[in-house]
Amino acid sequence: xxxxxxxxxxxxxxxxxxxxxxxxxxxxxxxxxxxxxxxxxxxxxxxxxxxxxxxxxxxxxxxxxxxxxxxxxxxxxxxxxxxxxxxxxxxxxxxxxxxxxxxxxxxxxxxxxxxxxxxxxxxxxxxxxxxxxxxxxxxxxxxxxxxxxxxxxxxxxxxxxxxxxxxxxxxxxxxxxxxxxxxxxxxxxxxxxxxxxxxxxxxxxxxxxxxxxxxxxxxxxxxxxxxxxxxxxxxxxxxxxxxxxxxxxxxxxxxxxxxxxxxxxxxxxxxxxxxxxxxxxxxxxxxxxxxxxxxxxxxxxxxxxxxxxxxxxxxxxxxxxxxxxxxxxxxxxxxxxxxxxxxxxxxxxxxxxxxxxxxxxxxxxxxxxxxxxxxxxxxxxxxxxxxxxxxxxxxxxxxxxxxxxxxxxxxxxxxxxxxxxxxxxxxxxxxxxxxxxxxxxxxxxxxxxxxxxxxxxxxxxxxxxxxxxxxxxxxxxx
Numbered sequence: 001x002x003x004x005x006x007x008x009x010x011x012x013x014x015x016x017x018x019x020x021x022x023x024x025x026x027x028x029x030x031x032x033x034x035x036x037x038x039x040x041x042x043x044x045x046x047x048x049x050x051x052x053x054x055x056x057x058x059x060x061x062x063x064x065x066x067x068x069x070x071x072x073x074x075x076x077x078x079x080x081x082x083x084x085x086x087x088x089x090x091x092x093x094x095x096x097x098x099x100x101x102x103x104x105x106x107x108x109x110x111x112x113x114x115x116x117x118x119x120x121x122x123x124x125x126x127x128x129x130x131x132x133x134x135x136x137x138x139x140x141x142x143x144x145x146x147x148x149x150x151x152x153x154x155x156x157x158x159x160x161x162x163x164x165x166x167x168x169x170x171x172x173x174x175x176x177x178x179x180x181x182x183x184x185x186x187x188x189x190x191x192x193x194x195x196x197x198x199x200x201x202x203x204x205x206x207x208x209x210x211x212x213x214x215x216x217x218x219x220x221x222x223x224x225x226x227x228x229x230x231x232x233x234x235x236x237x238x239x240x241x242x243x244x245x246x247x248x249x250x251x252x253x254x255x256x257x258x259x260x261x262x263x264x265x266x267x268x269x270x271x272x273x274x275x276x277x278x279x280x281x282x283x284x285x286x287x288x289x290x291x292x293x294x295x296x297x298x299x300x301x302x303x304x305x306x307x308x309x310x311x312x313x314x315x316x317x318x319x320x321x322x323x324x325x326x327x328x329x330x331x332x333x334x335x336x337x338x339x340x341x342x343x344x345x346x347x348x349x350x351x352x353x354x355x356x357x358x359x360x361x362x363x364x365x366x367x368x369x370x371x372x373x374x375x376x377x378x379x380x381x382x383x384x385x386x387x388x389x390x391x392x393x394x395x396x397x398x399x400x401x402x403x404x405x406x407x408x409x410x411x412x413x414x415x416x417x418x419x420x421x422x423x424x425x426x427x428x429x430x431x432x433x434x435x436x437x438x439x440x441x442x443x444x445x446x447x448x449x450x451x452x453x454x455x456x457x458x459x460x461x462x463x464x465x466x467x468x469x470x471x472x473x474x475x476x477x478x
Contacts, residue, residue: 014100014101014167014168017097017372019102020096020097020100020101020102020103021093021097021372021373021375022102023096023102023103023106024092024093024096024102024103024106024373025106025373025374026106026107026110027089027092027103027106027109027110027113027155027158028089028092028093028369028373029370029373029374029456030110030113030114031085031086031088031089031092031113032085032086032089032366032369032370032452033452033456034081034085034113034117035081035082035083035084035085035086035089035362036082036366036445036448036449036452037081037449038077038078038081038082038085038120039078039081039082039359039445039449040442040445040446040449041077041081041124042074042075042077042078042081042082043074043438043441043442043445044442045070045071045073045074045077046071046074046078046438046441046442047435047438047439047442048065048070049067049070049071049074050434050435050438051435052067052070053067053428053431054428054431054432054435063130064128064129064130065128069127069128069130069132070128072127072132072139073124073127073128075136075137075139076120076123076124076127076137076139076140077120077124078354079137079217080120080123080140080148081117081120081124082359082362083222083225083354083358083362084116084152084185085113085116085117086225086362086365086366087178087181087221087222087225087362088113088152088155088159089366089369090178090225090228090229090362090365090369091159091178091181091182091225092109092155092158092159092162093369093373094174094175094178094228094232095159095162095163095166095175095178095179096162098166098168098171098172098174098175098232099162099163099165099166099167099168099175100166100167100168101162101165101166101167102162103158103162104158104161104162104165105157105158105161106158108154108155108157108158109154109155109158109159111154112150112151112152112153112154112155112158113151113155114151115147115150115151115154116148116151116152116155118147119144119147119148119151120144120148122143122144122147123140123141123144123148124140126140126141126143126144127139127140127141131143133196133197135192135196135210136210136214137210137213137214137217138189138192138193138196138210138213142193142197142198145189145193145197148189149186149189149190152185152186153186156182156186159178159182160179160182163175163179172231172232173228173231173242173245173248173249173252174228174229174231174232175228176228176248176249176252177224177225177227177228177231177252178224178225178228180220180224180252180256181220181221181224181225181228184216184217184220184221184224185217185221187216188212188213188216188217188221189213191209191212191213192209192210192213195209196209196210204269204270204271207268207269207270208270208274211263211264211268211270211278212260212261214263215259215260215261215262215263216259216260218259218262218263218350218353218354219255219258219259219260219262220255220256220259220260222353222354222357222358223255223259223323223327223353223357223358224255224259225358225361225362226319226323226357226358226360226361226362227251227255227292227323227361229316229319229361229362229364229365230296230316230319230320230323230361230364231248231296233312233313233316233364233365233368234296234299234300234305234313234316234317234320235299237310237312237313237316238299238300238301238303238305238313240299240300240301240303241299242295242299243295243296243298243299244295244298247291247294247295248291248295250287250288250291251288251291251292251295254284254285254287254288254291255285255288258281258284258285258288261277261278261281261282262278262281262282262285262330263278263282263330264278264279265333265334265337265338265341265346266279266334266337266338266341278334279334282330282331282332282333282334283331283332283334285327285330285331286328286331289324289327289328289331292324293324296320304317305317305320306318306320306321311367311381311384311385311388312364312367312368313364314388315360315361315363315364315367315388316360316361316364318356318360318388318391318392319356319357319358319359319360319361319363319364320357320361322352322353322356322357322360322395323353323356323357323358323361325352325356325357326349326352326353326356326357329349329352330349330353333349339410339414340406340407340410342409342413343405343406343407343409343410343413343427344402344403344405344406344409344427344430344431345402345403345406345407345409345410346406347402347406348398348399348400348402348403348406349399349403351395351398351399351402352395352399355394355395355398355441356395356399359391359395360391360392363387363388363391363448366448366452367384370452370455371455374455374456374459374460375459376455376458376459378451378455379451379454379455379458380451380454383447383448383450383451384451386444386447387444387447387448387451388444390440390441390443390444390447391440391441391444391445393437393440394437394438394439394440394441394442394443394444395437395441396437397433397434397436397437397440398434398437398438398441399437401430401431401432401433401434401437402430402431402434404430405427405428405429405430405431406427408423408426408427408430409423409424409427412426412427
């Protein structure tokens with residue numbers, strides 16, 4: 001082999017993990033830290049909204065704290081404060097790691113992350129001030145959107161450039177989902193911004209566009225990101241190869257094709273063909289659900305994923321179970337939507353998808369990635385255990401009472417002699433339990449934030465006098 005050939009071979013060799021992690025350290029740690037702070041903010045607002053449902057006189061002095069504004073602010077703080085930054089952090093690190101190449105222009109990604117947080121702050125503040133757009137999932141006022149898209153473009157270009165310069169030429173299933181989500185968010189948001197806010201279309205087209213964009217965010221952006229993390233962590237932590245790349249391709253393309261069509265319920269104010277198409281697409285989601293479940297089941301080879309001793313794997317397993325449950329419920333939704341479309345049942349399904357499937361997967365990713373970026377283990381193991389228990393309990397104590405309340409509403413609405421006010425009062429008894437779930441969820445989020453602050457302080461501020469406890473390594477070699 002000639003000297004030039006040897007030099008070219010070394011130049012194209014995958015970068016060492018330490019080099020990749022060093023390039024990602026600043027932007028990804030910033031994205032994760034700010035994402036978790038927004039998660040706490042979202043949980044706090046969600047708790048206030050839950051309390052106001054059965055304590056309507058709570059915080060009534062200003063219009064900023066009315067139920068509608070608080071709920072919209074909580075939802076958008078979760079989606080664009082926590083979810084977007086967690087996904088972007090995972091995307092930057094995973095594309096660099098799986099591509100065997102350092103992150104391209106990390107300073108640009110860090111600057112984009114800073115601008116993103118400023119834009120989200122303006123957006124949430126605008127919602128509380130009464131400037132909401134009125135479209136579910138996209139309530140940010142129009143003046144916050146340009147900065148949001150500018151920041152996202154800067155981060156996304158760094159991610160795409162990193163993928164194009166990868167030294168590992170064979171792409172992995174996680175990269176497919178992350179790249180698809182990278183384009184899905186701006187595609188949906190630009191469509192809503194241009195067709196509903198700047199130059200609004202008329203009539204039922206508004207409802208159709210809002211429903212389509214919401215489905216893209218739920219299925220392709222959030223759901224795809226959760227699957228990307230699960231497909232990465234389960235084989236890695238179990239030290240087993242992925243069972244079938246072909247099955248993974250089938251699941252990916254079916255999600256990409258069907259995801260945007262799902263979510264419409266019978267009786268929606270839309271043309272009948274749209275509702276029927278959505279119902280058919282929802283039922284077809286059974287197939288990618290089965291493919292994903294079977295692929296991961298065979299990959300595990302009988303080893304336990306849900307409830308595993310490894311905390312990272314336990315979070316990933318919980319995310320997988322919640323994802324399969326949420327997708328199954330959404331797939332059969334067309335069969336029962338006529339009965340439950342005006343009840344709390346829809347909120348229960350949404351909560352399982354957002355806070356169960358997606359959030360658990362992101363927690364697993366954060367617990368796995370942060371020690372590699374900081375080159376230090378988590379300072380305390382007990383908070384990780386309690387975080388998992390409280391988070392799972394919080395999700396269940398919100399979703400199950402909402403589903404039960406929805407069933408009570410359904411049965412009451414079927415009775416022509418039932419008084420509507422009595423139906424609402426009966427369902428509210430179950431709804432009160434959800435406040436306990438909101439408290440547990442907020443407590444679990446605070447545990448993760450405190451543990452992260454301790455890790456970063458002990459690693460980057462050695463002089464900080466912080467209490468430490470026995471560390472427990474989770475997630476394999478760095």
